[in-house]
Amino acid sequence: MVVLESTVSPSACLYVCSTPIGNLSDVSLRLLEVLREVDLVLCEDTRQTRKLFSRFKIPADRLRSYHQHNERASQAWLREQFAAGRRIALVSDAGTPLVSDPGAVVVETAIAMEVPVVPIPGPSAVLAGLVGSGLTMTPFVYLGFPPRSQSERLLWLEPFRSAPATLVLYEAPHRLEATLAFLRDTLGDKPAVLAKELTKLHESFARGTLSALCERVAAEHPRGEYVVLIDNRLTAEDAERVREEETECAWQRALEEVRHAMEQGMSHKQAVAEASERFGVKRRELYNATLAQEQS
Structure with missing residues (x-):
């Protein structure tokens, strides 16, 4: 400046x-x-x-x-x-x-x-929504109001799709249902909270998954501005799926590494030892899985 x-x-x-x-x-x-x-x-x-x-x-x-x-x-x-x-x-x-x-x-x-x-x-509606939501507060990311068009929304949310944090945004009532559906489809069916009429007579917090909140909003005909809070951290099921995907990816890369190393003249035993160390897979399982390559 x-x-x-x-x-x-x-x-x-x-x-x-x-x-x-x-x-x-x-x-x-x-x-x-x-x-x-x-x-x-x-x-x-x-x-x-x-x-x-x-x-x-x-x-x-x-x-x-x-x-x-x-x-x-x-x-x-x-x-x-x-x-x-x-x-x-x-x-x-x-x-x-x-x-x-x-x-x-x-x-x-x-x-x-x-x-x-x-x-x-x-x-501040952001902080009032956070402390009443029951979601983990730290870290949190404030995103403001979502853009109106679908393409702009995708660009707006993309940097935060994998952020392990509570995401906080504002939304007007006539766009709330569409926004919740967009968040569910983009982030997955994460735990979420809708805070409405904060500090006023009819203050309320609705808690559930994004899908459940979509159904609730469709039935309620929302009024007033909302604070939307999403726990974007991995669930236990998400974490297990990611671990399985990472393990499978490491295994496939280790198999390919052994094959390539042996084609370059390295012994089977040495190729397995190096690939096992590099990709974090079990040496004996990798040895047995690639034994046919040595014999071919």
């Missing part, structure tokens, strides 16, 4: 603020203090943020709309605000900014101008 020559007032600061994801009682005292004291509050939707401000009697005259469609166009304006020493809070409609929400350009601009970036931690 290019660092711009700093002519910024030392009072300039960017606060990246986590806000409640449903239950306004999850607000932190530190967040309220920051929102009351900053000069500007950048928010995705001023109507959503006004609800929070109204609940805690914070004047809403410093709100400015800032979303994915205007963040690049606002960059010059942001530089002016930081240069003038403004203290700016960044919030999203719910949860932690930058986590599938706009805000990266604000942080990028602040860092380039050597303006302090101060996180105000708090609610």
Whole structure:
């Protein structure tokens, strides 16, 4: 990242603020203090943020709309605000900014101008879903919202298909059933959890395999945004199948190695000894299996 020559007032600061994801009682005292004291509050939707401000009697005259469609166009304006020493809070409609929400350009601009970036931690649907899921939390991989087209989804998921981790993603209700089916067909019928309405009155966690969750969603007509969590680690059956495949592959390669070595003039005994050591197969079994080659 290019660092711009700093002519910024030392009072300039960017606060990246986590806000409640449903239950306004999850607000932190530190967040309220920051929102009351900053000069500007950048928010995705001023109507959503006004609800929070109204609940805690914070004047809403410093709100400015800032979303994915205007963040690049606002960059010059942001530089002016930081240069003038403004203290700016960044919030999203719910949860932690930058986590599938706009805000990266604000942080990028602040860092380039050597303006302090101060996180105000708090609610996050990713973490709330993880701790309530019952799945192993470490490691986990957050994937955000899946792309809409099948070809883009395949490219999006490919780097993580073999990741031995809990995969976490968000999905809208009208795409949920198709996404679960895609995950099942691509990853296998792994253990999974659907978390919905987190921190709200009808918060729920549905647990089962991806196939079972597909059936449940088809019968329920889902509403609200979902956190989808998949345990992508190998099951005992998966691990055994992989071991069997690896053993068979090693055995076939050892047989081929013995044949090739003997064709090059190596003795049967020596060829077996070297191939057994190289591919980790039992020497006596390999010797017996390749005895016919010596006799031919």
